[in-house]
Amino acid sequence: MELKDSVRTIAGIGPKREAALEARGIRTVGDLLNTYPSRYIDRSIMGTLEEPTDSAVTIMAAVKNKGTLRRIRRNLSLFVLSIEQLLDDGTVLRGEVTFFNQPWLRNAFDADSTYYFYGKIVHKNGRKVIYNPQYTKAENPGTFFELTPVYPSTGALSGEIIRKQIGAIFDAGVAVPDQMPEKLRQEKNLLPLGAAMKGLHQPEKAEEVREGQRRLKFEEALKINLGILNNRGTGGLSNRSIGHFDELKRFEQHLPFTLTSGQIGVLSDIIADLKSGKVMNRLVQGDVGSGKTIIAVACAFLMAMNGYQCAYMAPTEILAEQHARNFSRMLEPFDIQVVLVTGAMKLAEHAKIAKQTASGEAQVVIGTHALFQKDMDYYNLGMVITDEQHRFGVRQRGMLAMKGKQPHTLVMSATPIPRTLALVFYGDLDISTIDCLPSGRKRIKTYFYTEKAMKKILGLMAKEMAAGYQCFMVCPFIEESEEMAEVRDTQSVFEAVKGFYKGLFKVACLHSKMKPEQKKKIIEAFNAGQIDCLVATSIIEVGIDVPRVSVITIMSADRFGLSQLHQLRGRAGRGERQSYCFLVSNATNDKTIERMRVIVNNHDGRVIAEEDYKLRGPGDYFGFRQHGFPELSALDPYEDGPLIAETREVAKRLMDSSTAGDMTYRTALMDAFYHGVEAISMN
Ligand code: ADP
Ligand code: MG
Numbered sequence: 001m002e003l004k005d006s007v008r009t010i011a012g013i014g015p016k017r018e019a020a021l022e023a024r025g026i027r028t029v030g031d032l033l034n035t036y037p038s039r040y041i042d043r044s045i046m047g048t049l050e051e052p053t054d055s056a057v058t059i060m061a062a063v064k065n066k067g068t069l070r071r072i073r074r075n076l077s078l079f080v081l082s083i084e085q086l087l088d089d090g091t092v093l094r095g096e097v098t099f100f101n102q103p104w105l106r107n108a109f110d111a112d113s114t115y116y117f118y119g120k121i122v123h124k125n126g127r128k129v130i131y132n133p134q135y136t137k138a139e140n141p142g143t144f145f146e147l148t149p150v151y152p153s154t155g156a157l158s159g160e161i162i163r164k165q166i167g168a169i170f171d172a173g174v175a176v177p178d179q180m181p182e183k184l185r186q187e188k189n190l191l192p193l194g195a196a197m198k199g200l201h202q203p204e205k206a207e208e209v210r211e212g213q214r215r216l217k218f219e220e221a222l223k224i225n226l227g228i229l230n231n232r233g234t235g236g237l238s239n240r241s242i243g244h245f246d247e248l249k250r251f252e253q254h255l256p257f258t259l260t261s262g263q264i265g266v267l268s269d270i271i272a273d274l275k276s277g278k279v280m281n282r283l284v285q286g287d288v289g290s291g292k293t294i295i296a297v298a299c300a301f302l303m304a305m306n307g308y309q310c311a312y313m314a315p316t317e318i319l320a321e322q323h324a325r326n327f328s329r330m331l332e333p334f335d336i337q338v339v340l341v342t343g344a345m346k347l348a349e350h351a352k353i354a355k356q357t358a359s360g361e362a363q364v365v366i367g368t369h370a371l372f373q374k375d376m377d378y379y380n381l382g383m384v385i386t387d388e389q390h391r392f393g394v395r396q397r398g399m400l401a402m403k404g405k406q407p408h409t410l411v412m413s414a415t416p417i418p419r420t421l422a423l424v425f426y427g428d429l430d431i432s433t434i435d436c437l438p439s440g441r442k443r444i445k446t447y448f449y450t451e452k453a454m455k456k457i458l459g460l461m462a463k464e465m466a467a468g469y470q471c472f473m474v475c476p477f478i479e480e481s482e483e484m485a486e487v488r489d490t491q492s493v494f495e496a497v498k499g500f501y502k503g504l505f506k507v508a509c510l511h512s513k514m515k516p517e518q519k520k521k522i523i524e525a526f527n528a529g530q531i532d533c534l535v536a537t538s539i540i541e542v543g544i545d546v547p548r549v550s551v552i553t554i555m556s557a558d559r560f561g562l563s564q565l566h567q568l569r570g571r572a573g574r575g576e577r578q579s580y581c582f583l584v585s586n587a588t589n590d591k592t593i594e595r596m597r598v599i600v601n602n603h604d605g606r607v608i609a610e611e612d613y614k615l616r617g618p619g620d621y622f623g624f625r626q627h628g629f630p631e632l633s634a635l636d637p638y639e640d641g642p643l644i645a646e647t648r649e650v651a652k653r654l655m656d657s658s659t660a661g662d663m664t665y666r667t668a669l670m671d672a673f674y675h676g677v678e679a680i681s682m683n
Contacts, residue, residue: 001174003030011168020156029169033176033197035162036216036634037149042206043118044145049085049093049128051121058118059130060138061085061095063109079105083117095128097135114138147203166201179668180219181661184650190215216634221644223673224635225651226666228428232281238406240382242274244305251301254333259294262286262434266295269432270410274302280383280408283426286434287605288570289441292412293323293545295434296385297330299410304336304363308382311407312366315387317342317516318523322545323387324366331364341367341376344516350375383408414567414605427648443603444573446581448557448596450588457582458500461533461551464580465505469550470526471533472540472571473497476559477512488555488584494535505532512539538564540571547575557583558592562612565599591615 047057119133151159176194199208360379
């Protein structure tokens with residue numbers, strides 16, 4: 001069997017399973033082999049009844065009776081065994097094992113025999129209990145101590161089926177060619193690819209998983225570094241001559257405010273880049289509300305003054321529209337033509353904009369990914385600016401750069417990620433920071449309440465709205481499959497709030513399932529002050545700028561990440577009014593309280609990101625974790641920073657090498673890296 005063979009060649013996969021895999025993009029044997037366990041069950045970690053445990057451990061204990069079965073009510077029975085564990089020092093610990101709803105176990109245990117039990121140790125009212133453990137008789141443990149991989153379910157297929165199908169691949173025998181040059185593999189002491197895969201899918205010892213992961217992580221880190229170097233490589237000499245820097249004075253005079261020292265500093269970094277004769281690759285970091293947009297507008301202005309086009313890419317259509325309005329307003333006095341391109345646009349309109357862009361009539365082009373789709377050609381693209389970059393990544397950046405034949409690149413981001421991550425995502429960029437907020441801003445007063453306080457919160461919101469200010473209420477996005485009871489959904493909150501303010505204030509609702517036209521209408525009405533309170537999902541998270549918002553109330557706040565809460569809070573307090581943020585949640589466990597306290601007490605995005613990281617706790621996680629960074633699959637963005645730094649050297653060596661093996665490997669990794677970016681299609 002070969003990696004490129006269809007999954008149909010695997011025993012047990014018929015048209016049905018093929019379709020289910022296809023739906024997740026798994027078409028070949030290689031694709032399926034690249035589906036890795038999310039964790040492993042390792043029953044070889046032994047514990048004692050003495051201490052409660054956070055994760056499952058195995059204990060060896062003697063069963064003292066045949067157990068008692070208690071029927072609590074119709075759907076609930078308990079089967080309880082008394083056990084004794086003998087420690088090395090002779091101490092005997094007594095405890096019990098409880099199984100729910102497994103009455104057939106009544107005759108399964110032999111009194112006075114020794115068993116292994118695998119489960120969490122819980123101490124409850126002085127008793128030491130293991131609930132629903134896995135178990136085996138000690139004299140014949142069979143496969144009990146073998147490592148068991150656990151796969152996430154893939155669409156319609158359970159993790160167990162995935163495990164069996166992968167087993168069938170190994171049973172049939174599969175050839176896994178390895179393109180990593182032997183020399184490099186030896187130097188870094190890495191497993192060949194086939195052995196790494198085998199170790200991850202069918203390990204006999206934990207060591208094999210670790211070694212398998214090390215090989216995969218190494219390669220992924222190398223790939224990212226090649227991408228970074230490649231992006232940098234496109235940043236050679238610039239053939240665009242930029243001058244007219246004095247014109248910026250004219251631009252500044254038109255602004256309704258004076259620039260902060262942070263903004264001036266960043267602008268002078270950019271000017272130095274543009275004067276250097278090299279292609280600029282710069283990241284502008286600045287916390288929520290620090291005023292990054294104006295930097296982008298100034299750059300667009302400068303490009304236009306020099307006869308170049310500028311493209312500005314936003315992560316959502318709502319934001320693209322907001323920016324198009326702002327850019328137009330600020331650039332029109334200078335006769336600069338600003339256009340908007342989005343995916344939602346009608347064909348005829350889109351064709352018109354594409355034509356204006358190709359002819360150079362459009363000088364500043366603002367949009368979403370649609371900016372770089374096939375049908376968009378630029379007359380003379382001088383600079384690409386992307387906003388809130390962590391949503392795009394190293395890979396897309398490279399593709400953009402290729403599109404525009406080495407335009408200058410400016411990336412703008414709030415700073416919700418720790419330093420180690422910045423290295424992953426911005427390793428190809430020079431960094432400037434806006435380190436201050438515009439003067440006159442007041443710290444947003446932040447409180448954590450349970451829903452009991454809703455009346456009080458709605459009352460304060462009413463006061464603000466009566467004074468002419470506006471409010472956001474944010475609810476988490478809910479998957480259809482989820483329990484609804486605990487989580488506040490947008491629709492029911494909207495109805496409750498509308499009822500509460502009936503006849504007093506205008507309340508509207510905004511969520512991602514609405515048609516783009518409808519969304520646009522609501523946002524415009526909110527901007528114009530025709531809506532007092534907007535109930536929304538977190539689609540408002542990034543970048544929405546409405547200075548008259550003075551309260552943001554976040555429902556089921558425990559459902560959001562801390563950096564996300566900080567971003568959401570930043571939707572308020574963008575003017576001079578004292579603003580408020582209410583975090584509402586009925587979850588009152590210690591962990592939630594601790595997380596909410598971080599937001600209540602901190603107002604610096606970077607500090608919040610670091611705290612978030614600490615609360616997650618790095619820990620030695622075993623398996624591949626879901627972490628929400630689509631660019632990384634094997635790597636953990638919170639732990640593998642050092643590996644990324646280490647592989648940078650290797651990537652440089654590969655880039656400079658001219659031996660055949662190195663070059664083949666480099667090409668293969670680059671292809672894999674830039675392959676499959678669907679958001680942006682290149683022509
Ligand atoms: P962010 O950095 O979050 O993208 P924005 O660029 O949206 O911030 O700016 C936030 C708000 O601050 C906007 O309403 C903007 O007009 C205003 N602003 C930006 N720079 C200044 C300044 N130097 N003085 C006063 N207000 C400013
Ligand atoms: Mg912004």
